[in-house]
Amino acid sequence: MAKIKEIAEKMNISVSTVYKALSDAEDVNPETKKKILKTAINMGYVAKRKGDNHKRICVFIDQPEDNHVQYFDYEVMMAFKRNAIHSGHEVSIMSLDYTLNHSKSFDELMDEYQFDGAVILGLSNFNPYFEQLKTTSHPVVILDNFLDNPMVASVCCDNMKGMKLAIDHLVDLGHTRIGFINGQNDAYVCKERLGGYISSIALRGIAFDPELVCNGNFTEESAAPLARHLVSMGVTAIMCCNDMLAIGAIKELMGMGLNVPGDISVVGFDDIKLSSYITPKLTTVHTDLSQMGEKLFIVLELMMKDNRLDMSLQPSYLEVRESTSTVNSRAEWLDSRSG
Structure with a gap:
């Protein structure tokens, strides 16, 4: 984890300026403060623990029965929890279910359990708490979503860059007819990844269908x-919004007698652990889930110290495995069907 001196050296500014910015001092230019906070998050800065620095934090999980939540958010949650406990904080885990919580408002839950801050995983736009978070006065960090409230910060993977890497990979293999299996079309992350798919094929001269x-x-x-x-x-290729969709697509394609990737290439997104154990091993956009959990913690710590942040991006890269190949064999198969 980075120290204040390392952040100062990285940005070529004084240690005192970094220290004051991270302490939310008023005599630091707001734009400079914002840049320092972004750099601190990306470098993994965590404040030194003081005797009175113990905080009560809750990880709220929406839709805990969802496989996507179980595989993706579990890894993120455990990384967050490790960092929080290591820094001396107490971490609770609760379902963000309005009925189970006896219709209590979000702020009522935070006040009743005396939580100092919260992280929310798997937040659906249809959850009654979604609207309440727009006006909460408690520091909150949400994963892969966005709300217009200075008390709510976001940590997201770089969906646009990740989608571009995946589409470029498929086009470079000769694919021009690329399907897209999205998740829930109202979800923030799905809108982002669909937008990335549309813009990425356009950049390669492929018309959107x-x-x-x-x-x-x-x-x-x-x-x-x-x-x-x-x-x-x-x-000839299918791009999927997440790995669970990609795994389901591969199983269905193989059940239809098609070969993956010989007939159809498939790409996922997130790189959950299961992706490297299926057959064929899944080509997918990798997001370091452990680093994402750490970043959630860093952002929440800064929020609980009265710093205000908007969105922090976790870098993505493409993990090429066995589920993608050149377009040739699939094109021949299509020709044989039409003949």
Whole structure:
């Protein structure tokens, strides 16, 4: 984890300026403070623990039964919890279910349990708490979503860059008819990744065809009928909004007698641990989930010290494995069907 001196050296500014910015001093230019906070987050800065620095933090989980939450958010949550406990904080984990919480408002929950801050994983826009978070007065950090409230910060993977890397990989392999299996079309992360898909194919000179975009719900099971539809539309590759959808698509394609990647290439997003254990091993956009959990903690610590942040991006890169190949064999298969 970075020290104040290392942040100062990285930014070529004085140690005192960094210290004052991280302490929310008023005599630091707001733009400079914002840049320092961003750098501190990216470098992994955590303040030294003081005797009175013990905080009560809650990790709220929306839709805990969702496979996407179980695989993706679990890894993030455990990394967050490790960092928080190491820094002397107390961490609780609760479901963000309005009914289970006896219809108590978000602020009522925070006050009742005396939480100093909260992290929310898997937040759905349909959750009643979503609207309440727009006016909360408690420091909150949400994962892969965004709310217009200075008390709510966001940590997201770089969806646009990740999608561009995936699409470029497929186009470089010769694919121009690329289907997209999305998650819930109202979810922030899905809107981001769909936007990345559309802009990325456009940059490679491929016209957008709305018939090649299907909406699932993040689950493996929802991918099956969507994969069948995309096969009927003559795609040679399928880009998926997350790894569970990609795994479901691969199972369905193989059940149809198709070879992955010989007939159709498939790419996922997130790189959950399961991705490297399936057959074929999944080519996917990698996000370091452990680092994302650490970044959630760093951002929340800064928020609890009265710093105000908006969005922090976690870098993404493409992990090329076994589920993608050149377009040639699939094109021949399509020709044989039409003949």
